[in-house]
Amino acid sequence: MTQPRSSDQYRRLRVALLGAGAVGSQVADLLLRHGDELADRAGASLELAGIAVRDVDAKRDVELPAELFTTDAESLIVGSDIVIELMGGIEPAKGNLLLALNSGADVVTANKALLATHGTELFEAADQVGASVYYEAAAAGAIPIIRPLRDSLAGDRVVRIMGIVNGTTNYILDRMDTEGADFAEVLADAQRLGYAEADPTADVEGYDAAQKAAILASLAFHTTVPLDAVHREGITSITPSMIEEARAAGFVIKLLAVCERITVDGSESISVRVYPALVSRTHPLASVHGANNAVFVEAEAAGSLMFYGAGAGGVQTASAVLGDVVSAARRHIAGGVGVGESTRANLPTVPIGHVITRYQITLEVDDQPGVLAAVASTLSEGGVSVATVVQTVDDPSTGSGTESSAPADGSGTARLIIGTHRAAEQALSDTVEALAASDVVERVVSVLRVEGE
């Protein structure tokens, strides 16, 4: 019953692929295997003209025709209709994409580092020639989030995005949560299993998530958000006991990218930040396990939306890249200029100090009468109001505390777990500093923000 397919009936578009790593080799494979099907959907025949790589003899994840490989990216780019950049890094990726745009090609990229640092330059170059930059794969892997933010929610006002956008850190935190394992142990395991790089800094210190946060915030708030405006904290200081305490209070710890519309001094602004935060176990984001990603979006009219799926992986990310290739091909066939970026709102990004949030603070204190009063008075002087206090007595044999409502007996140390009410971040962090300097506080064990309430 199916019609005979023939890509011959379509206009042929030359597709150049730059890079043949985990994602690139899958993109090439799918382009070659599903050519007829993709042609029917795009209304154009997608001819893989070549694959530019540094080393044509390197081993690839998928076997591909040797004659497609070249080290001469520039010759491949010139004369192509669609250029897919999956090399990563800033240069030569950026130069190649600018060359592609100036040669009249539409470009598809998954390069979050490049977009977060030089996106404006690329978008402007595309604008000048009426081409488009597609980058669905640059944030949250296979999860369609770019089009929903750019198009579906273009008539709405996004209030807040909370995203689990880094699979490695979610994998690590999830295993720490389910197994009680410690960070170093799970990281080593993740490296063995290929979930984390040999140098895990980009993931565990939140750099990767910060790049994605800048991309998502730019789209959501129609504003260019520079990467250095993103506040960033990683997960290396998260301990099993922090996860244990979080659980006891009904929370799970997730590395979140938070993009928020806030009003500061009466004017509309945005805050973009990445940090490990406490999320209620009843929040939809709490049930995002393993290396999965999810983006939770709150908009004025649409209400709460969530987008969930694989955040990484070669073939998964290749799906997002190929969706962009089909879109680019359709635009080539349809004619007209590409739709440019929408950054006219141009809202200022404010420093973290202006953000309204609430803290969960764990202190190690002298176990003697009057300590709680002293701590409470420091909090009150800092303008921070207390919502909950739990006191536990440290058991030195296990290093973990047991909950206690008995009066302190002056014989050692105790833990105070203080949940504050919402306050400005600056007041909260100043108060934590004051607590750290206080005579009765032996140690500030941990400070975590609560999100998603």
Add this chain to the structure above:
Amino acid sequence: MTQPRSSDQYRRLRVALLGAGAVGSQVADLLLRHGDELADRAGASLELAGIAVRDVDAKRDVELPAELFTTDAESLIVGSDIVIELMGGIEPAKGNLLLALNSGADVVTANKALLATHGTELFEAADQVGASVYYEAAAAGAIPIIRPLRDSLAGDRVVRIMGIVNGTTNYILDRMDTEGADFAEVLADAQRLGYAEADPTADVEGYDAAQKAAILASLAFHTTVPLDAVHREGITSITPSMIEEARAAGFVIKLLAVCERITVDGSESISVRVYPALVSRTHPLASVHGANNAVFVEAEAAGSLMFYGAGAGGVQTASAVLGDVVSAARRHIAGGVGVGESTRANLPTVPIGHVITRYQITLEVDDQPGVLAAVASTLSEGGVSVATVVQTVDDPSTGSGTESSAPADGSGTARLIIGTHRAAEQALSDTVEALAASDVVERVVSVLRVEGE
């Protein structure tokens, strides 16, 4: 720091709105209140030229300028650049949209009934003039699902969609599940609260979900799926004891729209069906509560994705409509022809009998020796293999059974809950008929399919 905004700097586009019900009045309100912001995003000034309604004096959800209202839809349509149809029903909606397309306008509609029955006609009319039909609001309300399927996944192969796409039935089933209430009781409550219509047939009999299933399947499989190819069953026969039994087996009952790529006699086909099904409580769809919607998509490369949010509601749906209006405006500014529908795969839709699924069958049987053997032999003759059997003895005082592993004593009736292995639907339903006709079976209490395993 924000730039001064001025919609005067943009080309003006005339927007006509047809219908001012729950969604339409919110769309008009947002267009009027956020005009400058929308202009910045669209690159065009969106001028609400008028609102066509049957009765200009009817009470609206939102107060709107009286001078915008007209009963003359045709005059409003001619000369408009974008026409938003939110009247519902087939005529005059269809005639109005065809007039709009033939007058050179792009059209935005949330009319699932019209799209599911006359979509092809609209898309062809749009194709002929190079215009576009936008309909993000027609399936799953505010949840962006149309663009992800049409664009983001255009380079992938969707294997299966399982959607909770009707908020009313999810609200009813969720309350039955959490409160143990019966269908009629919760339906009456839902009607009082405005979650269900006075005539609830379209929702509870699955007609609304079937329309959305046809739309989603058409997009996902690049195939025109006619509404009458969708197998449809409603939820009116779901009882509290079925929900109770489902819970005991680790399931929750959800009304699902299932769109599936299947191979029949060696050739690729699709199945589209709507019915109440058992879903494991660990499946992401199980935690979709209240009137929310969610669409779970499995694709060959992307893996599992889920899209979650509000499936209905005036202002929520208005968000999706306005996203489409901004997209239409951008296309007007960019030039070129609209991107047509992709239906070249043209896969046949097969009847439900070909589907491979598995059943959970509850039987009322004579409580005497040999019954299980007789039932097992009927199943085996039908080619249906048994995965689990639970026998309970009916307690006539409560009407519910208690689990029993004791041998039947011949003194009354017992229940057999049989979970089958996967088999062709035809074999399963034939076997249920044979069971119903069997001497030892007093009554087939319920038959439910299991999905999402």
